[in-house]
Amino acid sequence: MAESINFVSNFKKANIASITIFLLSICIIIFKGLNYGIDFKGGTLIELRTEAEISASSIRSSLNSMNLGDVNVKKFGQEGDYLIKVEQKETNSNDLIPKIKKKLTDNLNAEVNFRRVENVGPKVSSELLESSIIAISLALAAMLFYIWIRFEWQFSVGSIIALFHDVVITLGIFSALSLEINLSIIAAVLTIVGYSMNDTVVIYDRIRENLFKYTKISISDVANISINETLTRTIITSVTTLLALVSIYILGGEILRGFSFAMILGVIIGTYSSIFVASPVLKFFKVSYKTLEKKDEKIVP
Amino acid sequence: MLNFSKINIFLIYLIFFLISIFATLNLQNKSNLFIDKKVNLGLDLQGGSYLLLEINSDSLIEEKIQSKVIPIKKLLKKNNLNYSNFKINDRSLSLKIDDKEKFESLFFSKKDNLVNPYIDDYRSFELEYSSLDNNFIEILFSKYGLLSINNSALKQSIEIVRRRIDDVGTKEPTILQRGEKRILVELPGLKDPERIKKLLGKTAKLNFRLVSDNSEFGVDSLISETGETLEISKRIVMSGDNLIDAQPSIQNQRNEPTVSFTLDRIGAQKFGRATTDNVGKRLAIVLDGKIISAPNINEPITSGSGMISGNFSFQEATDLALLLRSGALPTPLNVVEERTVGPDLGEDSIKSGVMSLIVGFVLVILFMLYKYKIFGIVANIALIANLLMLVGVLTILEATLTLPGIAGIILTVGMAVDANVLIFERIKEELKTEKSIIHAFDTGYSKAKITVLDANITTLIAAIILFAFGSGPVKGFAITLGIGIVTTLFTAYFLARHLTSIIVLRNNNKEIKI
Numbered sequence: 001m002a003e004s005i006n007f008v009s010n011f012k013k014a015n016i017a018s019i020t021i022f023l024l025s026i027c028i029i030i031f032k033g034l035n036y037g038i039d040f041k042g043g044t045l046i047e048l049r050t051e052a053e054i055s056a057s058s059i060r061s062s063l064n065s066m067n068l069g070d071v072n073v074k075k076f077g078q079e080g081d082y083l084i085k086v087e088q089k090e091t092n093s094n095d096l097i098p099k100i101k102k103k104l105t106d107n108l109n110a111e112v113n114f115r116r117v118e119n120v121g122p123k124v125s126s127e128l129l130e131s132s133i134i135a136i137s138l139a140l141a142a143m144l145f146y147i148w149i150r151f152e153w154q155f156s157v158g159s160i161i162a163l164f165h166d167v168v169i170t171l172g173i174f175s176a177l178s179l180e181i182n183l184s185i186i187a188a189v190l191t192i193v194g195y196s197m198n199d200t201v202v203i204y205d206r207i208r209e210n211l212f213k214y215t216k217i218s219i220s221d222v223a224n225i226s227i228n229e230t231l232t233r234t235i236i237t238s239v240t241t242l243l244a245l246v247s248i249y250i251l252g253g254e255i256l257r258g259f260s261f262a263m264i265l266g267v268i269i270g271t272y273s274s275i276f277v278a279s280p281v282l283k284f285f286k287v288s289y290k291t292l293e294k295k296d297e298k299i300v301p
Numbered sequence: 302m303l304n305f306s307k308i309n310i311f312l313i314y315l316i317f318f319l320i321s322i323f324a325t326l327n328l329q330n331k332s333n334l335f336i337d338k339k340v341n342l343g344l345d346l347q348g349g350s351y352l353l354l355e356i357n358s359d360s361l362i363e364e365k366i367q368s369k370v371i372p373i374k375k376l377l378k379k380n381n382l383n384y385s386n387f388k389i390n391d392r393s394l395s396l397k398i399d400d401k402e403k404f405e406s407l408f409f410s411k412k413d414n415l416v417n418p419y420i421d422d423y424r425s426f427e428l429e430y431s432s433l434d435n436n437f438i439e440i441l442f443s444k445y446g447l448l449s450i451n452n453s454a455l456k457q458s459i460e461i462v463r464r465r466i467d468d469v470g471t472k473e474p475t476i477l478q479r480g481e482k483r484i485l486v487e488l489p490g491l492k493d494p495e496r497i498k499k500l501l502g503k504t505a506k507l508n509f510r511l512v513s514d515n516s517e518f519g520v521d522s523l524i525s526e527t528g529e530t531l532e533i534s535k536r537i538v539m540s541g542d543n544l545i546d547a548q549p550s551i552q553n554q555r556n557e558p559t560v561s562f563t564l565d566r567i568g569a570q571k572f573g574r575a576t577t578d579n580v581g582k583r584l585a586i587v588l589d590g591k592i593i594s595a596p597n598i599n600e601p602i603t604s605g606s607g608m609i610s611g612n613f614s615f616q617e618a619t620d621l622a623l624l625l626r627s628g629a630l631p632t633p634l635n636v637v638e639e640r641t642v643g644p645d646l647g648e649d650s651i652k653s654g655v656m657s658l659i660v661g662f663v664l665v666i667l668f669m670l671y672k673y674k675i676f677g678i679v680a681n682i683a684l685i686a687n688l689l690m691l692v693g694v695l696t697i698l699e700a701t702l703t704l705p706g707i708a709g710i711i712l713t714v715g716m717a718v719d720a721n722v723l724i725f726e727r728i729k730e731e732l733k734t735e736k737s738i739i740h741a742f743d744t745g746y747s748k749a750k751i752t753v754l755d756a757n758i759t760t761l762i763a764a765i766i767l768f769a770f771g772s773g774p775v776k777g778f779a780i781t782l783g784i785g786i787v788t789t790l791f792t793a794y795f796l797a798r799h800l801t802s803i804i805v806l807r808n809n810n811k812e813i814k815i
Binding site for chain 2: 047095097098113114115116117118119120121123124128131132134135138139142143146150183184186187190191193194195197198199201202205206229230232233236237239240241242243244245247248250251252253255256259260263
């Protein structure tokens with residue numbers, strides 16, 4: 001890694017790309033919407049396994065006769081596993097699940113095993129959505145505050161822009177691919193916030209250090225030096241984290257698949273944003289060693 | 302940074318040893334006599350049901366406001382207060398009263414007030430009234446009156462839920478209050494949550510009421526178990542509150558499952574009197590507004606025990622007896638959230654979780670070896686120690702391990718090496734300019750310290766917020782992620798640093814490759 005890569009010269013291109021994808025993501029989220037799972041929309045989810053040879057359409061047709069409203073049936077993992085989602089309805093009674101089980105057993109003439117049943121009422125689902133939004137907002141606010149204490153407000157703004165960029169684009173990709181947003185995706189998004197912040201902090205730390213070391217050169221060059229100096233670390237950590245995540249994605253089973261996919265996206269986007277989003281913001285604010293000098297005492301740990 | 306005093310080294314390894322020894326407790330099958338601690342498996346891993354129940358106090362408030370009618374009328378009569386237009390609404394009573402001042406002094410009297418008791422805990426009366434036009438007033442529950450009704454209903458419900466679940470005999474149920482209206486029930490290892498849900502979904506209000514078509518109390522038209530419509534008096538001869546025991550039994554003549562019950566002293570008196578006075582009439586047994594059966598009273602029943610038959614299966618008779626024994630719920634309970642995982646899916650999840658942990662772990666270890674050679678070994682020893690300590694802390698806290706929790710451990714494996722990578726990369730840079738190797742390592746460690754701390758604290762903040770807001774499995778993820786960060790910092794900054802110092806100091810300032 002002796003020769004340095006000129007990142008700064010690509011800032012403009014990268015920023016245009018980032019803004020485009022960011023805006024595109026917002027448009028997709030607004031117009032296509034997010035595919036909320038039952039955690040946030042309410043409803044019933046059943047994961048079933050059967051030895052008998054049945055098809056998703058036969059399950060669908062036997063459930064449609066029950067007048068349950070919107071029913072979604074799809075294959076899930078291995079042969080004979082299906083995931084059924086039933087829309088939330090006022091009329092759904094407490095004994096909906098045994099009714100569905102009886103109907104399926106009778107209609108398909110086969111033994112069905114309900115491996116997982118989740119049922120979320122309308123009140124609880126809206127509470128879960130609310131607390132998830134609060135959690136993500138609070139996490140962003142806490143990060144903003146932490147960086148503001150540890151660095152300067154310019155850094156704080158830069159890191160928050162990078163975080164918004166990561167969260168919005170990750171959600172945008174989920175929306176574009178119609179992937180389900182549930183509680184574990186929210187956990188993934190919060191972890192992405194932590195990870196992306198972690199990456200940004202490492203580069204910012206180095207920029208701060210180098211601003212004092214090279215007082216004569218511009219912030220762009222300082223950023224470029226800092227990014228290059230930390231580049232090996234950035235790559236290695238991303239690789240080990242991705243190794244762990246890919247192993248969850250492939251081997252961790254269906255339940256963790258959405259979670260690990262969101263995390264993989266987040267790690268890639270977060271690494272990119274630390275370099276190409278968080279650092280250009282400092283340039284925009286014309287940060288120099290003078291910016292830091294005012295609060296000199298803060299730099300000493 | 303590379304100098305360790307003997308006492309420091311001793312402390313580092315003592316802490317590591319003490320914490321990681323707890324990790325080994327999870328390997329034994331039998332429970333240990335001295336330290337009985339283990340990581341609990343979450344419902345998503347061992348199978349089981351999570352239910353969130355909500356009380357609905359609307360009907361209870363209606364009932365309670367109605368129960369105020371007679372005491373209020375009595376109070377007004379006793380004190381010669383003229384009133385008119387007395388009306389019972391859903392949640393309030395309204396009437397026209399002439400002397401409002403006198404009423405107020407009686408209504409808000411703290412002494413022996415049977416109509417409107419003063420609740421000491423809240424420093425408030427149970428009822429309040431508001432003045433409408435033309436001397437009309439409306440009596441309704443005060444804010445704290447409602448709160449106290451709600452709280453006692455919730456407490457009572459929790460007690461009855463507990464009795465019903467204990468009676469079914471599931472292992473280690475968790476029953477907790479959640480907020481002001483909800484009860485959280487966790488039933489690990491439960492195969493069939495439907496039966497429990499059915500049992501908890503029934504209020505089980507049992508009434509004995511006479512079948513009669515002209516009752517001064519008014520009548521309800523109910524359909525009996527045989528399909529005929531019966532006029533049932535609203536007057537309650539006896540309620541389930543007077544039951545002290547109920548058991549399923551088989552009636553010998555017809556081999557029919559029935560429920561036999563025993564009454565307390567007051568119940569036996571009431572029941573005896575009612576059956577003596579009404580021989581030849583029919584007595585309806587009403588459960589939650591439905592007639593179970595309406596047998597003829599052939600002879601007075603004064604023994605204080607009786608039998609309910611109603612075309613039950615034996616399971617139904619058993620469940621009815623259980624419901625009657627546990628008592629009636631003050632309000633109906635709704636299941637507002639349910640998550641059930643079958644035991645076989647739980648097992649599959651453990652398998653796939655452990656598998657991905659092992660593979661992820663091995664991949665990271667190989668990558669670090671490839672990248673850092675001998676210091677890769679240091680980082681990997683730190684990583685293994687980190688895992689041991691993480692599991693150790695989870696054991697000490699007796700934390701619950703969920704599937705996302707396992708994901709948190711794997712993620713920790715991936716991210717934990719970051720601390721050592723940051724340090725090693727820093728040392729590499731220092732080695733370029735620094736002549737003394739020992740000195741380069743020393744400054745490397747101290748310069749990387751701030752960065753490592755800053756970087757990890759941000760992730761820790763995310764984990765804490767997740768823990769505070771997340772529910773169930775997600776909380777499990779936050780726990781492992783958060784503890785993982787702390788153990789990562791310990792292993793990187795103490796264990797790995799000490800190992801590095803051994804290598805560097807032995808090397809005696811000869812060239813070293815990282």
